[in-house]
Amino acid sequence: MQLADPPVTSAAYALADRALTRALLTRLPEETAALLGSDEPLPPVLVDEVFDTTDPEFRRVLAGAATRRGALYDRLAALGDPDLAVALYGLTSWTGRLRTAEERAKVWQGAAATADAPGWRDPDGLVAKLLEDDRAPTLLPALHSPFPDLVRHALVKTVGDRTAEDELRACRNVLAHGGVETLRSTVLAQTEPPALCRQVAEQVRLACASADPAALLDEAIRVAQEARHAAAEQPVTGSGARQGAADTAFPPVTGHTSGHREHAPATLHELIELMYDTEWHYTSLPEGTPLDWHALLAAHREKRFSSEGLRLLWQQEGCPEELAVEAFVWHRGLSEPVGALHWPMLSAVDFSAEEETLRDVLPPGIASGAFPVPRVLGEVRPARKVLDGLPHDDGRVRSALAAQVARLGADFAPWRALYTLLPRFSGTVSEAVDAALDAASRHRGKGWPKPVGPEFPPRGNSLGRTAWLHLFDRADPATQRAVGAEMDARTIQYLLLWHDPAPELRDHLVQTHGAAVLAGLAGQWTTPADVIEELIRYDDPEVNAALFLYTNLTAAQRRHVLSGRHWADPDTTPTEGAGAASEEATPQDDRLPLTAALVNGLKESARRNWLLPACDSGDPLLCRVLLGSPRVKVHTDAQYLLMLIRLWERHGPGEVRALLDETRFPGRKPGRHPLPRDIVKTAGRALEAADGLTLLRTAQAEAASPAGQAAFLQANGYGPGGDELTRALDLWAEENGPAPVPWDLLLAAHRTGPLHDRLLVGLAGLAECPPEITRDAREAKLRLSHRHYTPRRGSRPPTVPEMLKKLPLPMHGGKCPWLSDVYRAGLVGFAEVLRDASPARACTAFLGTAFLGTALTGPEDETARTVDGRADATVAAELREARTTVTDLVRTHLGDDVEAWALAVRLMPDFEGTLPELLASAGAIVS
DSSP states (O other), X not given: OOOOOHHHHHHHHXXXXXXXXXXXXXHSHHHXXXXXXXXXXXXXXXXXXXXXXXXXXXXXXXXXXXXXGTHHHHHHHTTTOHHHHHHHHTOSSGGGGGOOHHHHHHHHHHHTTSTTOGGGGSTTSHHXXXXXXXXXXXXXXXXXXXXXXXXXXXXXXXXXXXOHHHHHHHHHHHHHHHHHHHHIIIIITOBTTBSSOHHHHHHHHHXXXXXXXXXXXXXXXXXXXXXXXHHHTSOBOTTSOBOOTTOOOOOOOOSEEESSXXXXXXXXXXXXXXHHOSSOEESSOOXXXXXXXXXXXXXXXXXXXXXXXXXXHHTSTTOOHHHHHHHHHHSTTSSXXXXXXXXXXXXXXXXXXXXXXXXXXXXXXXXHTSSOHHHHHHHSSOHHHHHXXXXXXXXXXXXXXXXXXXXXXXXXXXXXXXHHHGGGOOSOHHHHHHHHHHHHHHHTTOOOSSOOOOOSSOOOOOSSHHHHHHHHHTSOHHHHHHXXXXXXXXXHHHHHHHSOOOHHHHHHHHHHHOGGGGGGGGOOTTOOHHHHHHHHTTOOHHHHHHHHHHSOOOHHHHHHHHHTOOOOOTTTSEETTEEOOOGGGSOGGGOOOOOHHHHHHHHHOOOHHHHGGGGGTOOHHHHHHHHHOSSOOOOOHHXXXXXXXXXXXXXXXXXXXXXXXXXXXXXXXXXXXXSOHHHHHHHHHHHHSTTHHHHHHHHHHHHTSHHHHHHHHHHHSOOTTSOHHHHHHHHHHHHHOOOOOOHHHHHHHHHHSOOOHHHHHHHHTSTTOOHHHHHHHHHHHHHHTSTTOOOOTTSOOOOHHHHHHHSOOOOBTTBOHHHHHHHHTTSXXXXXXXXXXXXXXXXXXXXXXXXXXXXXXXXTOSSOOOBTTBOHHHHHHHHHHHHHHHHHHHHHHTTTOHHHHHHHHHHGGGOOSOHHHHHHHHHHHHO
């Protein structure tokens, strides 16, 4: 048989007098134990009877949950009952770890009066359990116990977790409960391991030998306490320790991060030994380290230094070239050199297998003069990596490269030869130019080798194209124009993106290759807005496709690209962020075509900001792509109508009719047209009308108006998820532009026919929500919180009293929080709850907690007894009247018959009727 919930049992005891309470303890033992072990409020009479009863089981259960009941824990601890001590101390369940040291100390305060009781030392007693424990959190409070052997055990097991003051107080406690001899025989006699630190043990021995040991221990405790307070007031040092007079200053160990050495090298011999060490890692040599370069160089020649040792020496000023070059060989992968650079370093490494080293060392080496530019171009190899690693903003580099380029001249043949040579050429830059001149005859009359188009996104990882462009940058303008006329699209893309050509050269490339060559500039999502606006003005399909697919266009720019219109002067037709031509500016026959790449990108896309502009394009193919997309859907009638309007404007009514007659849309299930039924009907009427386009425009304007927005929110602004209103507002702004919430129209619609409860709750969370909607939303939220309530669209929602009559109350944890919420909101009174609420257990739990003073306040205010603006006196009067009514009802049906009371409680879990019906049934059964 299912037991009654603790709130129900609590309510029964709240209505019972002392005699009946005493009788119910024996008739409802299981229900009472469940109540005592719960968090439910306990009637004071029940608590008194539990303390007075001879059955200790109820007190044990109460002790297990006592820490959740405030003063009740102190009352139980003060009993000094060894049968309750284990539960009060927190050793019987995992919740015991929540006990505080102060709470556990109260157990020992109560034990002081009953220390002679045998239960403390029973095998299952608290003292016996703690003597087998070694955990500091449970043993530290035991230092205050009246059991000397337990104090000694706690002292031994908590070394490192206590202070000298704690030890002194523990000894004072043993002295108080056992005397001097007990203190000597327990605490002082414990030497292996010792129970006290040496200083405290000496103080305790002196106290035991004195005429007044208690006074001496009290004075020692006072001194220790003052020292603790003084230490707490000391400033905290940077290391986190408090600085005091007794602190010892240690010289800091500098210059290393890890290892086994304890100090920096002080002699040359120690330094040489350090250079051989392969395990010790210094970040730098400490200041003052003895440096004898001749001796160090000799030691290195005799036995090679470790790589870390060489790096440390390379960092030092005056490091010999031999040591620096060898350190460079070992550490050439560093992002920047750690010491001086020397020319032999460039011949000590084979840079053909290195990708980054030349880029790291050439700029600082050329800047310092260690690497003369002519020698770099004439002696360092391979040429491609040298060209990629040079600092091209250095004037000396630019001049030297210009001299090399001048040898190539304006003929494309040597430039073509150089382009084919660079990827695998192993010689120097000068040698590469010589080889190109020698091979020029084989390249004369040929076009660009293996031409390719731009790459999206551009990676810039060509083996030779970037190095070749560094030389091209240094050519004179005439040579650049002549060679630029032969370039392929990929090379022009690299040139435009990363080599900053002169405006004249760029214009020449456009003139020679066409505007489509600029598409390579639109290959990155980070393309600046000013570059986008400049490129879109070229009105080139390839450029527009690249802009659309690979850059972050605005919504207006995407609509412009898909419409095929020519870009107009922004001074005459301004739109958001740029200019766009009007309908009349670009006749249908002059619209820009869409590239196959752009159309395919749209077909494969799931991005709403890519596909929605198709509504404004008037392109039949794009309209079908959008309507057939399984991942992007148009949500507002205004956008559907705009799609038909643009289609009519650009191609006439025939295309509109063809779209309506279409039966297959790839990506959508056949049989049902993706256009909404109302839109199809409106389009059909327009096709039959004399001025159908005007009819569509009128319908679209109405659908995009505030009235259309209000209708859209009423239809789409609610759902079980809770965020549908936010999504509906975002969809409207995305498809029709940002617009304020039409509060006046929504309020008018609410007054005519109530808005859906979930829509009301969502609207109440928006700024500037009208007070009337906010007020009704509170009640709607309470209705929705009822588990058995299902809102019906288009029908008047029930009032809370109506719900109380028709729907069973939802239970949670033995209570009905919904009932408490609607009462606090002032939507129902005690009389209605008592008369209409079912099941009876929900009503009983609510009334019981109310009678005990916990149902009238919410979590936001645990002291005020004001409900929904009603004054304290009004609420108190309602409560008194309800208690009187319930008392009369119970007296009428149950009287003082303990069997009837017990039966009523046990009927609660399965009874589905109201509380009066349950009381009548219980009374009838017993009688």
